[in-house]
Amino acid sequence: RPLRNSKTSRLREAATRSLRRLDKVGGPSGERGILQSNMSSVRAHTRRVLGVRRSTFLLTVFAVGYVVYLLTGGIVFAALEAPIERSIMKDLQDARAAFLRAHPCVSDSALEELIEEVVKASNRGVSAAQNVSGEPNWSFGQSLFFSSTVVTTIGYGHVTPLSKGGKVFCMIYAMFGIPLTLVLLSALVERLMIPSTVFLQFLNSRLGHLYQPFNIRVLHLAIIAGTLVATFILLPAALFAALEPEWDYLDSLYYCFISLTTVGLGDYIPGDYPNQPYRPIYKVATTGYLLVGLTFMMLTLTIFYEIPELNLGSLFLMRSDEMTADPEKMRLQTPGVSVGTKYTTEDRFRESKDNTPSPEDTTPVHARP
Template structure:
């Protein structure tokens, strides 16, 4: 009997807090996914890192043996300064000295990566004034970009998603959720073709050292706003039409970001995903529920006040009944009255 009561109470507790339990499972799943990614990246990339370190040590040792007049300390200072400049996008190589990082088109490309929060990191402000302006520019520009993208996506969604789904479902009498799923799938295929596969083929032909996988990797990293910065187009030596190329890349990134948001918003409006999201969200209080709570509180307050009044009346009656009757000490003696 006790086990039955305990099991029923546990089931009742889980049912009443179902959203909280789903949320805890979501947090646990996210943590496990992070750990899974760390394990895979570590197991795949660590051997390559060790191999590269060994190769660099061998080259450095051979260089010092070939140049005995150069001490290891001086070489370390030179490499440290060169690597520090490379972190700011400045190279000391003769074949890379022709590319400037802060001409107008390169600055326009940098501004687009800042506002879209892509941030490749291949170029960074050198001066304190530039760093201070970048802070102020980002504080104003990032919310402005979010507002701009939201307004653009909201208008595009009307013509690219909502009206076509409504037209097809009413014209051919099909189920609206089914039409929405098919439409979202087709839209994702078109977006992947126009902003991933075709641009990857173009980048692999324009960039000398990029294959198709590396170009596709750049497109995905850029349009998902990850922006690792290991692949940046237009930075190769003697790039033809470099300024026009940079402007084209800027337009591609902005248009691609808008299209990715449209695709994500289209999938978010699917009924199946709405049901899935509601499993992890807190339930909103409806106006009827709030009204019921207020009425319940009012009734409770009224009952309490009635009980208080009734108890006071009872106490008054009790006091009235128990009130002593005064009698004259002389009884019916007329002289005392």
């Protein structure tokens, strides 16, 4: 019995030493203790407003503000557009009455039936005007333009599939085409982020001793956004105004903005004017413009979301309640806060042993070691 007690004591001591060793190296017991400590620390430091999580409070305020924004839009659009609509309706009623007076042999019901057929055809993308262009809606150029508006989710809606087979194919085509388009545009943006970050590094090297990193990032964003607006909105608007007989510059500017933001209302479509010269080529060129413009639009949005102070979405994450107030640390610690991956890592620009600053290092020059 003394031998058995001695053996049991030795086993107990060995087990105790093993548990202590696991605690020192962060084993299961140590991990459990660390986790419990972290959880209690998180609960103790969770930021709250009016008794609820700060992120929940901010999200509620944002949702209410968003509803108010929608209501404001409805009020403003109704105030601006309703008088114009009433004026057009009055002109249309006067024109209809004048037509019936000039053609007494035509009954009001017969004219109504004709108007309904014309409207029905127009809603399906077929014009009933006598001087309409002989170019069909489903030529190759038109069809390519339609395909691009489907996969880019612009969806003007002026031309739609008429057959059941066309509708089924359109759904299948969009189901695969939209993800493929997103992959393509994301890959292009990833490549464009490399020269963009080199430019940011250049600005930091020149202005880092004068301005804070946030100010340099905002300047970088302003230059990229200004280039986007000038190259893909202002200049193309002037070109469309020259090519489209019925568009003024404001109409063209409106079309470019509505298209590149993928709103795609469909009230202005390039190349649909009767007898438009080189219409198929015009449609193909417009398709290329939309794809390139959307790529640079995504680039601008990516640069915008890479600035932590401007990324309001991070304020609504529950993780932000326990995060440090340092926006750069918040951006690095929170997955999914910024759009996409980190496009420019050190090994893309320099060898790992190089001592030159990282392209993402926005520390002022005078503050670097």
